[in-house]
Amino acid sequence: MSTLIRNGRIITAEQDYTADVLIEKETITAIGSSLQMKADKVIDASGKYVIPGGIDVHTHMDMPFGGTTSSDDFETGTRAAAFGGTTCLIDFAIQTKGQKIREALDIWWKKGEISTIDFSLHMIVTDLPEAHLEDMNEMVREGITSFKLFMAYPGVLMVDDATIYRAMKKTAENGALVCMHAENGSVIDMFVQKAIAEGKKAPIYHALTRPTTAEGEAVNRAIALAQMAGAPVYIVHLSSADALEKVAEARDRGIPAFAETCPQYLLLSIEDMERPDFEGAKYVFTPPLREKWHQEKLWAGIKKNTLQVVSTDHCPFCFKEQKELGRESFAKIPNGGPGVENRLQLLFHHGVNMGRISVNRWVEIVSTAPAKMFGLYPRKGTISIGSDADVVIWDPNTEHTISASTHHMRVDYSMFEGFKVKGNAETILSRGEIIADKGTWFGKAGRGKFIKRDVFAGAWK
Amino acid sequence: MSTLIRNGRIITAEQDYTADVLIEKETITAIGSSLQMKADKVIDASGKYVIPGGIDVHTHMDMPFGGTTSSDDFETGTRAAAFGGTTCLIDFAIQTKGQKIREALDIWWKKGEISTIDFSLHMIVTDLPEAHLEDMNEMVREGITSFKLFMAYPGVLMVDDATIYRAMKKTAENGALVCMHAENGSVIDMFVQKAIAEGKKAPIYHALTRPTTAEGEAVNRAIALAQMAGAPVYIVHLSSADALEKVAEARDRGIPAFAETCPQYLLLSIEDMERPDFEGAKYVFTPPLREKWHQEKLWAGIKKNTLQVVSTDHCPFCFKEQKELGRESFAKIPNGGPGVENRLQLLFHHGVNMGRISVNRWVEIVSTAPAKMFGLYPRKGTISIGSDADVVIWDPNTEHTISASTHHMRVDYSMFEGFKVKGNAETILSRGEIIADKGTWFGKAGRGKFIKRDVFAGAWK
């Protein structure tokens, strides 16, 4: 099976040129002007962009949370991702307290078997006695080369500074990368208790009990711990200027601190949490939405590479029956929102079309940098010879309005309902196979593979 | 009883002029040129400075630590302080876990009864359940308007972030000030365990297991917690550039963050901990001595008011029998060093004589700022009408060599042995009474009073 994509404008993190791309079996094998090779299938990409498929390194499919489960599983979630131009994602396996890490991995491998695109997993560690540190090395050998730790959610996911340090010290040896949920959970708990005691239970209090200072503090601490352990660190879903400054300051000192943000922090703000009729609950996730002025600081952070990656933290819960569990108190609202489908669209429109970033930087933050950061490059994340043919043909001119009524995610609302965007994925190839084309789905459950990842190539930037 | 000090050069934090000072009973009642009043006693201060007595806000007299007790009690320690020009100090009462705060206060009041100069106490809080928060208000009513918390020494003194926040929130209401020992104890414990496991037990490892990053992190966290609580915070014994930068950065944002350093951090460095024959143990205290280059950063911090106060953290243990408890492992060396007697001398010589600070700034950091910070001003800390006649006549020209063989502290070594200094206290008055004069002691145990302090006058700077 071979495919020839004719005449597209090929965009990578660096390049921008027009050529033909030849795919043989699952791999890109030639790029040239007017290639004379024959192919089983020819796609005319004139006037379109040819980009490496998006890589979303932060999703939560089929995840239990507070008595319910996120509404997308690996089939529906990856199908939605693909429609939006994302051809690979990294989800999270979760070790529960007392559980062996290996058992957690097996459970999540099982969940991932129905994936329609390639995927990998980070391992969330909640319990790390000295005796089990060796298990981290086993994970790395399995291609799980990143571990997530929580500085928030005391009593559930939060680990103390000694555990964080211990885990980082281990990654300093084995080359893996610690991903950090950085909020000071102890203090946030005090704010939450106080709010509830005072009867402040509406969704907006989810935000008001999680100040940006608590995020900035935790980011600073995470980086200090990493520095003492001699390890790099990657801050997930960075949401505020306070946190951004801490990353910037560390990078200025040459510390290998990295961070991602998400479209919701770039485009939504705390006002959304005050929507009437409990609709604010649709925007309850962690960290919470911030005051509007933070948005431009985050965009600036993307522009100058203080932020390397934009992921979605896709963790959908339906408004009906799921978000509604928290009608009586924000503390019972399942935390999370849907977004895996809209990342490339939103960043292209509000980033490239609005003049905030170049088209190369767009490809870099949605695909190339995630691949390099998490050991998928050059197999994924670029258009070059030998790379997996995870290729998206992107129409820069098509316009549509984001809506729950048309999206492919299995959730009954959209955080970006009514957003008009120009630019969308038209044809999506996963390892050479067209899995979606002009809105029609050709993929199938289980065709996605688990990808063993290399260790963090820390030197790259 | 009245005393007239004739013709001295009066130095305050702002002023520098020559005049006579009249003291009636315990109080300064008149200042003038050629005052015509009669007095019971006349002191000729020509060619000398007349300054407000030093105030040392960080001492540990008669303090139990690791099975022994600091070697100065309130009599010997205050006597030594007075000889060095310090006429008031604030020591620490220590609540042990499970103990009522009030009980701790009573114990330390008792210890202080033999003081030869006026004194007050900070309250060290190690255990602060919700139910006992109200006890903090009682302390304030008793004139104990500052509380010290530890971010180090897990299992002994360390409290968690939630406790710190709770205490700060309470001081935000009652006007007291939280003093913070800022080092990340959890991580330091990991370093210590590792060093000991590797057989690294010499005194130098006390320093090598307490990196400056651990101090900088904790300072940043303490300030973030204070900011969230809406309270000021005072960092004790700040020792490193890392920590200093965090204070500076907060002050630049207008946050009421304050800090003290100590002469040992300004004048000694980590090399001293490698002295042979276990003599490095003489320099084992916390935070540890740092690399030499930190010294000039700290001096600069004093000059531009990032550091407001210089205290001593006087906590003497004899080399024989006390420091020696740690011959087998640095972790068993009692933490602390002597210094209450030398503070004004060292800062005058290395600050004023060396051109680093003005004579006014010298008075400010050793007396005026401590008084303002801790609610003693204007009763103490200045030369003005109505103030307690805690007055020191300072000879700027006398020279001597600091030595354990001549000092008045009850400890068998000096951290500053062999340091030559120019400038020393000649006559020391405490509430109008001459308690020492040209090396002769006239004071007596028990004449010092416990001073009820006002709450922090946060607005002052």
Place this chain on the structure above:
Amino acid sequence: MSTLIRNGRIITAEQDYTADVLIEKETITAIGSSLQMKADKVIDASGKYVIPGGIDVHTHMDMPFGGTTSSDDFETGTRAAAFGGTTCLIDFAIQTKGQKIREALDIWWKKGEISTIDFSLHMIVTDLPEAHLEDMNEMVREGITSFKLFMAYPGVLMVDDATIYRAMKKTAENGALVCMHAENGSVIDMFVQKAIAEGKKAPIYHALTRPTTAEGEAVNRAIALAQMAGAPVYIVHLSSADALEKVAEARDRGIPAFAETCPQYLLLSIEDMERPDFEGAKYVFTPPLREKWHQEKLWAGIKKNTLQVVSTDHCPFCFKEQKELGRESFAKIPNGGPGVENRLQLLFHHGVNMGRISVNRWVEIVSTAPAKMFGLYPRKGTISIGSDADVVIWDPNTEHTISASTHHMRVDYSMFEGFKVKGNAETILSRGEIIADKGTWFGKAGRGKFIKRDVFAGAWK
């Protein structure tokens, strides 16, 4: 002649206490509680503050500008100053191109002969060939220990970088201080020409042609030149956050850079320049008013001592006939505004009453710091024994509305018309003589003396 001020609350830059102050002849000779001395005159200051008289280090009396002359001379201007609590000022002698510095001094000494309060002069240097550098030393010997240079007004007052460097190099030797008008005049000239060419001639264009970046740039350059010359530098009338940051950054590096701002930059903003009926012209001075957000940055700069002094840049021109000279083009409006009378009132009300600064800091910025900076201390700038009895009795509770109809400045409008302030000078003593009391004038022309100043005591802060 002696005066006893009874029972006032004496406020200095550091102190705050209640006592009696005895003045004999021109000097403060005693301070005490219930002083038993007799005096020719006794003033009851109960409930009032007793402060050192204000020192305004930036005024332009009787100054030629663009074919007219500032409307206050040294008699009317100093009288107004005194009514507002200012008992000493430093005006500017101006060397015109080609003129010998000495001649300029003689002209301005002559102008000052009618002063009602003590005064001194800075020397504005516009022409400094190598051969005349020696004249700067002569000035210092005459007590003119500060020189002002302009980076703005090309062709009139502006000097080039080589001249600035040369002058600074000379002050590095003789101890004097260079005061800098820091705006990039070359670029501003381009903006002005362009605006006029485009017919943009209303008063607001005075501000729009002088961007804050032009001020920030010049401040940075002035400080760099000073650093290379090994000299301190004092930035006059700093107006913007851009400029403030440059001073702060230099001070953080330990560079002796100092700056003043003026009440107009703290309390007025660019909107005032758009007042109808040409009234915007009342606010035409240089640097111009800025956007409102700069105000809080400047207040923060005062609080943390990035700005040491607040002066007025008093340079009044009547709206009628003087400001009106520029009806046809903003470039012809005489630059300057009145303010010498209102400085203490405005800073007390908007600083102390509004909680932005302490009462001690208020005294420091209006009196003590100016005195220390410009070699007048301790003769002026404090309440202490031996100091000139330039004393103001300040009623903190009296309220009034600032207005041209009641002020004492010889100018037909007030920049602060309608501002309500609480707190005003009640009794004003100049060298022991009551020159104004409760609104009645007792002073007279010519009683003020020219004060020879010491060189800059650079070490003080």
Place this chain on the structure above:
Amino acid sequence: MSTLIRNGRIITAEQDYTADVLIEKETITAIGSSLQMKADKVIDASGKYVIPGGIDVHTHMDMPFGGTTSSDDFETGTRAAAFGGTTCLIDFAIQTKGQKIREALDIWWKKGEISTIDFSLHMIVTDLPEAHLEDMNEMVREGITSFKLFMAYPGVLMVDDATIYRAMKKTAENGALVCMHAENGSVIDMFVQKAIAEGKKAPIYHALTRPTTAEGEAVNRAIALAQMAGAPVYIVHLSSADALEKVAEARDRGIPAFAETCPQYLLLSIEDMERPDFEGAKYVFTPPLREKWHQEKLWAGIKKNTLQVVSTDHCPFCFKEQKELGRESFAKIPNGGPGVENRLQLLFHHGVNMGRISVNRWVEIVSTAPAKMFGLYPRKGTISIGSDADVVIWDPNTEHTISASTHHMRVDYSMFEGFKVKGNAETILSRGEIIADKGTWFGKAGRGKFIKRDVFAGAWK
């Protein structure tokens, strides 16, 4: 004519993969794995890197200076460049005062006719009356899309701030880029005069009279002027931490400020200027070499993209007869040093081999970024379809010692004499033609073309 480069490891600013590259005529037309196309010539690049040819944007061939002329002309200089892996350079046409810009261009076009590789020109502007601003647009139409201005060399090349602003304002309209020599020439002149007056005439005084503060100041000013003009700015040959901080600070605020440094600032230091026997003169260029500690700051600036480009400022003068012109005074030493041949070698060895930067970043700073910055991209600066086949086959393992006895530059010494480097260009193609191979020269004078450049693509980073 076609060439097939087999099996090389292709390195671009982003990518790193193994493939074949097909060149037809002057252009890259296909890249693939095991390409089946036939070609006239096949090169086996196994074990070698295939990179885009280096682009040196700062050279001075055949340049008059102080009565002599730089010793390389466009033939010898470009030949040496090619041997070192550089296949395109941008030299400088120089307008002399009073000359029409167009005339300057014609003179330099003529000089360039003997170039062996493609080249372009920046235009140095020394005289820019209002009336001639339009000439800048003509240059842009000719493909001269960058202009260099001097803030140094008063009386010769230096222009005033108004001229700089005017030129920048024009580029803000026409899309060109201003390159700035940023040193405060006025102050430097004073230092030089003083040194000479004091008889300090050895080469070292060239450095001691040009302090880093004078560079930092000028960089700040250049950026401020650019900001006011709404134009980007590019700082040439940035040499010091002082200057770097100004660029970093501007970039943090989102200002489009860019900068290059040169290998000499990364690898040599002021000590080299004190070499005996007048050999210090070999290192006399502007800005001068700095203290050693600046080097690591500059490397860090490269790593985090504060510095985008490394050029050479190649401006060779023979030691004999040329440098010797300044035996009697450093002020007469022709300013400049040779380097065009060694740039890629030095940066590969000291950058990539030493672990300071990745191999991708190396390609970026020597080729891709220069191309993007100066309107040559994607024609030059990358390996992709449609690009000019300016391709270098780089042997990462070959070792040699840099020496004047073996280099190809027409100059009798090397600044890097004795430096051992690993990695060198093996085969050099210019638009598809092999011009050098394993040390043999196949190029010829005049084959290089003048390249019309596009305007600055300012958005790229």
